[in-house]
Amino acid sequence: MLFIVDCPQVQCIKKYVGRESDELSLEVSDVINVLKKSKDGMFEGERIHDGERGWFPVDHTEEILNSHVRARNLKMRYRLLIKASEEYKRDSRA
Secondary structure (H helix, E strand, C coil), rough: CCCCCCCCEEECCCCCCCCCEEEEEECCCCCCEEECCCHHHHHHECCEEEEEEEEHHHHHEEECCHHHHHHHHHHHHHHHHHHHHHHHHHHHCC
């Protein structure tokens, strides 16, 4: 069963190249679901378009406050997960 939970979302406003293996590199306009916030100005998140996870600096992002935009982003993520699942099932049958 698949659950998608509404959580804080941010959009990258300044490119970031991860320096450590647990950091998430970001391109301008990437949308990220925020999973954890640290006191040192870093967020842990999951990039919506590919599901890659990692830490990134909050000052490279801007929070998405509009609930309709967040909902649209979650719907897009859901569609991507369904498509990936369908492709996986198709490939595993071959």
